[in-house]
Amino acid sequence: MSRLILFNKPFGVLSQFTDAGTAGSPRKTLSDFIDVPGVYAAGRLDRDSEGLLLLTDDGQLQNRISDPKHKLPKTYWAQVEGIPDDAAIQALRSGITLKDGKTAPAKADVIAEPEKLWPRDPPIRFRKSVPDSWISLTITEGRNRQVRRMTAAVGHPTLRLVRSRIGHWPLGGLAPGEWREV
Template sequence: MSKKSKYVAFHKPYGVLSQFTSEGGHQALSEFSLPKEVYPVGRLDRDSEGLLLLSNDGPFIKRLLDPKFEHPRTYWVQVEGEPQDADLQNLARGVTIKGYRTKRCKAHLLVPQPLIEERDPPVRFRKNIPTTWIEMTLTEGKNRQVRRMTAAIGFPTLRLIRKSIGKLQLGDLAAGEFKFVRKEDILPGRWMEWRLEDTLFHE
């Protein structure tokens, strides 16, 4: 009897590892009463927050993580300073990080600036340096990529919240909470048709 596929949206708090085993005294996913037999689909760094997807659907996880399908991921990024349109255009065109040129992305100022509950612990505050929230949508996810991209244009990331994966939105899901979602809530139907075709011919 085949197991039932599960798809779980979790709002990962700051400081929590994207794994079920604790390391270095940091909190892990095992502390949040998540459903059994699900595993993180990708990851968020310990110092990042927001939407983390978990599932037990192996083929779906493999396909979702395949970089050639370039599924979009959207982030709200609090940066130090006030980037101008030209800075965000440079970010969107791609920047060079350790010899790698990032793919084109979407980057724009959030207007109006969002009112977001203070993080615990709070981000560092410098009286004479303002902060700005921007939105970035990427189709690749290299290690600490968003942070390295904003640093490359001179605006260090102070806080990073993943707002969406494909079609799936974080919405009003509270930090530390989770909900079950459907596979079709995550990616467009055409993408799922491609997956079905691959399943028919390659599994």
């Protein structure tokens, strides 16, 4: 029987079990939180992003989750600089032209700050002269830093990025660093 683990990846943690990075300054990895043999991440989440990461011991399931050809929706909460207007949100919904081509249309909405959100450690840097707001963005692709590049392309750089759902698996009430098997 396949194992599937839902993990709330904290900010600053690599989406892998080992760190082949710079010597002398070890970075936190999945092995600092999860001691389950034989599982590996189904997809990635950047070191400076937080939220839901799925891990499995089933190669076929891993492929269905992570391969963009399966178009599994992934929902993110993005705290962005400024307050996006209707034109910015419509551009996200239509697809954004990036250096590596046009993105597929996304589901995008301005939202209130998510209620179940934990404080980030370290906190984002606030600027008194620039307001911030939250966007919910659901994409079916998985390009490198795609959400950050999309929000920047419409004039609202991402300050904080939290993945809240992959397919029908929600982050739920998991605190940063917590995991559960489903």
